[in-house]
Amino acid sequence: MSFRVFNSLTRRKEIFTPREPGRVRMYNCGPTVYNRQHIGNFRSFLFADLLRRWLEYLGLEVSQVMNITDVGHLTDDADMDGEDKIEAQARREKIDPQKIADGYAELFLADVRELGVLAPMAYPRATDHIPEMLEIINGLIEKGHAYEKAGNVYFDVTTFPRYGRLSGNKVEDLEAGKRVEVREDKRHPADFALWKADPKHLMKWDSRFGPDGFPGWHIECSAMARKLLGDELDIHTGGEDNVFPHHECEIAQSECFTGVTFARFWMHAKFLTVDGGKMSKSLGNVYTLDDVKERGYQPRALRYALMRGHYRQPLNFTWEILEESRAALEKLDDLAHRLRLSCAGTGAAADADEGSAAVDSAQKSFEDGLNDDLNMPQALASLFELRSTALEGSLGTAAAQRAMAFLKKANSVVGVIKLEEDTLDARVHELIAARVHARETQDWAASDRIRDELNELDVVVQDTPDGTIWRKKG
RNA sequence: GGCGGCAUAGCCAAGUGGCUAAGGCGACGGAUUGCAAAUCCGUUAUCCCCGGUUCGAGUCCGGGUGCCGCCUCCA
Incomplete structure (x- = not known):
């Protein structure tokens, strides 16, 4: 039987085959490191890990990449006053934004390791790939898919007819949507930022668009996926909340730039709710490891x-x-x-x-x-x-x-079962032997006392017809 | 307002239209045990509601109701 996966792009289960026989190129949307990752984030990362592990079980070699986005997105894409998440956190903690990002990136890596997630081929960071992003942005401008206004560069969604295919959104409906505020320097309300200018921004890079620029949200994934895995991916994953706008925008950018299909299979993990609803700080149910x-x-x-x-x-x-x-x-x-x-x-x-x-x-x-x-x-x-x-x-x-x-x-x-034999120290061995002896002489008081003692040491004993066996708790 | 998802036992959760509706957790009764633990046997489901298609519907179609998510940074 072959591996069938539900492809978000076609909304059907399809038989999975990599483009290059025997080798899978997979990109997983990773964390934005402005905060400690919570259990909801982990659901998506564990899904990616499961997928990778299953592909390997099937004998495929998996070139897996998970990004770490260490430059914040604007809290409001349509509003220049919107604050960058990492910068906001930096202001709160009164330290350099890159230090914030690096600190949370380390915590993320430690958490994920503890959860038994296998390390991918690479965990690339957005700030290490600014030139690659600019290369795509420049290319998109040359090809007429993007335009610059006062240091801001926007992707022109009207130049990509397939925009909305992944999410099922229609550009017309988005236009009518109440939640997208119209910015006057955008040609179309649904146009999204590739590059932004803001002198007040703490993390910024010099470019032909000016000295105070920083990347828009979606571009880092397009750039890093392309650099590490090439123009055509087999699988791209993420949480379902990434479908729109993030993945929709990635497809538009990447495909307009390269001219080929960005990813053949898109897979998305459903949202995790806590206590029946979306977790929130005010409810105090944003749980971490x-x-x-x-x-x-x-x-x-x-x-x-x-x-x-x-x-x-x-x-x-x-x-x-x-x-x-x-x-x-x-x-x-x-x-x-x-x-x-x-x-x-x-x-x-x-x-x-x-x-x-x-x-x-x-x-x-x-x-x-x-x-x-x-x-x-x-x-x-x-x-x-x-x-x-x-x-x-x-x-x-x-x-x-x-x-x-x-x-x-x-x-x-x-990746959850404890397969190896527990090791017991000499003291525990002695206790078990002593209890076996006590039972042979029917000294139940001593037997029960030793059993309690072993319990304290997290060792559970069980008396079976074949003799006494033990195991460690937990 | 636009898009999508879900509804199966006390709880969690599978289920390509066709044998007695997987599995886990828990509970209860019994067996076993020096007492336990573990294990074994047994019990615990009008598959949200109403229509329809079909020889046959948890499964397909239509309509309700309820819940959740996305459309704004979000895995």
């Missing part, structure tokens, strides 16, 4: 919570859901643990191949699920079905080894 950790949850619990639903379905976050995720994850850890034991012969069925068919069927279901536009719920369900099989004691050693190999492969995609 630190909030998750402060409540005693491992980052992987958040990874699980944000990935267990389908990426195109709305997802709501609550602390109850995170708790549910933690509990489910514990079961998957336990599956890995049981499989290790079965591989070693403990509790394994007499026939070494007993249960092989169930393992194969779980693997097929896992692969079919993810091949169907990354159906993660189905993929996860297959792992729990494998667990049921393993717990029925119906796996032989050979089947268990096969199951373990599959689980490792599966975890290369989901």
Whole structure:
């Protein structure tokens, strides 16, 4: 079965194939680093990570790029008085805007690492690509797709008939829209800025348009994608809120400049809501990874919570859901643990191949699920079905080894399961041995006391017919 | 005002028109256990409403209702 993805551009599921056989060029819209990234941002980044991991599972080489936008967008594209987000934050913190951006970029990288996101080929920064942006801007002016007015450069949307194809917006409707304020130096209200001039701006670059310029919002992605991946991408991803205007504008800029299709597949993750609605500072529910950790949850619990639903379905976050995720994850850890034991012969069925068919069927279901536009719920369900099989004691050693190999492969995609054997220090080993001895002599008081002690050390003991087994919590 | 999405059990969440509607979390009853934990067995769904198409609809079509997101920096 081949990998089918929902292409936002055509609004249909299509079979994915890279332009160059065996190699995928993928660009993921990353963060604007004027603030700490929140769990909503992570949903989109984890989606990109899942996609990359699945493509690699399928044996494709993935050239993946995720931008870090470290020059702020105007808070209001149509209003020159609108404040740049990074500069606004810099004023609040009274330090240099580049330091703000660099600081938050570091936090972003640390967060994402903790969430188990695999590093892409590159995390390019906007401020390192000003010449590449200007090259495109100049080219667009030469080709008549852009025009300059007093140091500001705008893209002329009327020169690109496909403008609006991705988002389903019509230029006429945008014109009628109440939210787009008309700026008198724009030819058309929907024209968007490629380059802006403002002497008061702190981050600025010299160019033929004047000494006080800085890039408009969308141009950095076009420039960095082109530089690192070439003119034609296979996949471009982002959050659904990027569809318009950001991605629409990227397509216009890039395609008018290069004359070829910018990206063949566009994939967008649905929005994350918190407590049933958009998160907001006033509600105090803009959660960061630190909030998750402060409540005693491992980052992987958040990874699980944000990935267990389908990426195109709305997802709501609550602390109850995170708790549910933690509990489910514990079961998957336990599956890995049981499989290790079965591989070693403990509790394994007499026939070494007993249960092989169930393992194969779980693997097929896992692969079919993810091949169907990354159906993660189905993929996860297959792992729990494998667990049921393993717990029925119906796996032989050979089947268990096969199951373990599959689980490792599966975890290369989901990236949340604790596969390796926990290590215990000598003290814990002694306690476990002492408890086994106490039980043999039916000294229940001592046995229970040691069990409590082990619990304090986050070790859970379980007495099974095959003897006492243990595992670490969490 | 324009565009898009969603509605399946107490909660979360799959579901190419066709076998008894996956899976997870939780709850309850029983088994097991020195007590637990884990596990096993069982119970927990008029698929938002009303029409229509069809031999057959959770699934397709039309109309409601409710919720969410985008159109402004936003993943």
